[in-house]
Amino acid sequence: MPLGSLRPSPLVEQATEHLREQITQGEWPVGTRLPGENALAKALGVGRSTVREALRALAGAGLVQARQGSGVYVIATEPAEDWPARLRRAAITDVYEVRVMVETRAARLAAERRTEEDVAALETALAARHAAATGSDAGNDAAFVDADIALHAAVVAAAGNPVLTDLFAEFAPVLRERLIDLVELLGLREHDPDPGHASHAALVDAVRRGDGPAAEAVLQAELEQTLAHLRARV
Known part of the structure; x- marks a missing residue:
């Protein structure tokens, strides 16, 4: 499923939801390293800061984890239950x-x-x-x-x-x-x-x-x- 550019309004929420869909639908299985911020920003048509905030939201939901010097990895395909x-x-x-x-x-x-x-x-x-x-x-x-x-x-x-x-x-x-x-x-x-x-x-x-x-x-x-x-x- 291609990422596609996003509409210019609340971009962080849109970016988060778009990336969440990629993960929950199995496009990026557990253990997969996500593309870098630059690549994601380009694919989504947003700035790096928007991608960064979206990744933080996904980390808070228990879907991804940043590993120092390595990148951001998928650690679950379903959000953690609050x-x-x-x-x-x-x-x-x-x-x-x-x-x-x-x-x-x-x-x-x-x-x-x-x-x-x-x-x-x-x-x-x-x-x-x-x-x-x-x-x-x-x-x-x-x-x-x-x-x-x-x-x-x-x-x-x-x-x-x-x-x-x-x-x-x-x-x-x-x-x-x-x-x-x-x-x-x-x-x-x-x-x-x-x-x-x-x-x-x-x-x-x-x-x-x-x-x-x-x-x-x-x-x-x-x-x-x-x-x-x-x-x-x-």
Whole structure:
């Protein structure tokens, strides 16, 4: 399939898509060294800088890899699956195992690093969780799950690590979807509209007191209990 010249508008996107097609359709198999930037620029009718940006985009998609002093090689014929997509299709038990590891460590750090503003945010989030469970909207599982996730997000934020915060933000949409299903599947609110209130209150108290081991232990027990329920159902 000939490359062909491109139209003069968003050229980087067009160049990226054109080169991606060559790779995904098998024109350049895995292990093939791509033509040099000059050759690609000439074939596509664009500048070298456009080709360079297109190759960076393809590298980010996991299709090509630059090798110092050798050139750019095809390393896959299908784009790498992005992290949010991987999370969406992951088993809930796998997601929860990682959640346990991430959040328990975050709870310990939160207790060690919390500020007065963090404590205030945690107390507000705890009250909001209780209100969502027992207030006028008590029968709304989605509202309860949203309030629960907001409390956990406040704990992670109090850890003061932006990477942890970003990681939790990636998990949150998947957790929300799965937790709403989980509440219904396990009947978690049939006998207690506010399940886990005591443990969440203990978590907030441990962070407020600066007791890292206690915060970690309380949250681990809470999450491990849910994980055990999940494993028993799958």
